[in-house]
Amino acid sequence: MALHxxxxxxxxxxxxxxxxxxxxxxxHAAVVRRLRVGEAVTVGDGSGVWLTxxxxxxxxxxxxxxxxxxxVDPAPSPRIVLVQALAKGDRDELAVxxxxxxxxxxxxxxxxSRSVSRWDxxxxxxxxxxxxxxxxxxxxxxxxAWVPEVAPPASTVDLARRAASQRVxxxxxxxxxxxxxxxxxxxxxxxxxxxxxxISDDELxxxxxxxxxxxxxxxxxxxxxxxGPAAIAVLSVALxxx
Numbered sequence: 001m002a003l004h005x006x007x008x009x010x011x012x013x014x015x016x017x018x019x020x021x022x023x024x025x026x027x028h029a030a031v032v033r034r035l036r037v038g039e040a041v042t043v044g045d046g047s048g049v050w051l052t053x054x055x056x057x058x059x060x061x062x063x064x065x066x067x068x069x070x071x072v073d074p075a076p077s078p079r080i081v082l083v084q085a086l087a088k089g090d091r092d093e094l095a096v097x098x099x100x101x102x103x104x105x106x107x108x109x110x111x112x113s114r115s116v117s118r119w120d121x122x123x124x125x126x127x128x129x130x131x132x133x134x135x136x137x138x139x140x141x142x143x144x145a146w147v148p149e150v151a152p153p154a155s156t157v158d159l160a161r162r163a164a165s166q167r168v169x170x171x172x173x174x175x176x177x178x179x180x181x182x183x184x185x186x187x188x189x190x191x192x193x194x195x196x197x198x199i200s201d202d203e204l205x206x207x208x209x210x211x212x213x214x215x216x217x218x219x220x221x222x223x224x225x226x227x228g229p230a231a232i233a234v235l236s237v238a239l240x241x242x
Contacts, residue, residue, distance in 0.1 A: 002040040002052070003033050004143045005063075006136065011045045013067050019043050019051060021063040030060045041065055046139070046147035048073045073145035079105040079188040080235055081166070082228045083159060085112040085195040086119060086127075091225040095193065096131050098229035100138035100148055103236055107135065108190075109153040114197035124153050156203050159192060160210035166190045168212035170199060171231060173221045175214035179234050182215065189235060193228040 005028075010019050021029055021043075029035040035058050043051040043065055052069040082104045084095050096107055109128065111119060119127045132150045139147040162168055167187040169179065171194070192199070192207065199207075208214065217230055236242040 001143070002042050003029065003035060004042045004044065004140055005029060006046055006140055006147070007043050008045055010043050010051060011047065011049050013043075013049070013051055013070065015067050015070055017067050018056070019053065019065045019067060021065070022061065026063045027060045029063045030058050035063065042143065043067075044145055044147075046136075048075060048145050050145050075146060076103075076105050076241075078184065078186055078239065080232055080239075081106040081108060081188060081190040082232065083108040083110045083154065083190060083192040084228055085110045085193055085199075085224060086115040086117040087195050087224045088116040091196075091223065092117070093131070093134055094225040095228045096150075097134050097138045098226075099232055100135045100144075101142045102229050102232045103144075103241060104148055104228075104232055105146065106149045106151060107131065108151045108159075110159065110192070111153055111155065112195050113156075113200045113203060115195040117195075119153055128152065156206055159190075159212075160207055162190055163207070163211035168192060168207065168210075169231075170204060170207055170212050170214045171217060171227050172199060172204065172214040173216065175216040177213070177215055179215040179217055179231055180238075182213075182238070184238055191228055191231050191235075193224055193231075195224055 053065040057064040
């Protein structure tokens with residue numbers, strides 16, 4: 001499989017044009033991935049544009065790719081959104097990485113009441129940037145035409161508002177309905193994953209009152225780092241993505 005790279009300014013590139021990788025992307029291609037002149041590569045803009053071409057010049061500071069084919073992938077619909085509660089260590093980051101590889105379309109950091117990790121002030125900006133970097137690299141690895149957005153941190157009130165237009169599903173090990181039993185209804189699906197201690201009763205109550213549905217993944221209790229990716233896999237089958 002051809003190596004894949006992201007170049008944001010490649011949206012208007014046409015067949016025959018030259019697209020250049022610079023900065024960290026060029027260095028990664030030339031030094032880390034050992035790209036060579038004449039190799040086939042793919043380039044995306046992260047918003048659906050997909051280019052296939054051949055490397056004409058390769059150096060750590062610049063990689064030039066001659067475009068041979070161009071296509072545009074439509075945005076996925078309905079979308080899968082992961083609301084990932086902040087967790088200690090790197091567990092939330094592991095969830096974000098795996099979710100991106102598995103096909104999530106948007107990721108929302110959630111400051112849940114039981115979250116040990118706290119994003120306060122400047123830490124929220126740095127945390128979101130860190131997640132965006134993880135998403136970008138995971139999207140490249142998975143050869144995704146669309147790079148998921150990392151939204152600003154959300155409160156429980158923000159999540160309740162989403163229930164007005166999106167299908168909000170609360171992953172709850174005590175829920176009466178299995179996720180695998182749900183039928184898609186055309187709305188975007190918002191998966192809400194709690195932190196290590198789970199979603200609190202108060203949060204479950206507020207979100208349920210707003211229209212969210214409690215769903216069960218299976219008979220075992222998964223870590224916060226694996227629950228979201230597992231649910232995305234189930235939904236990918238239900239939505240005929242897989």
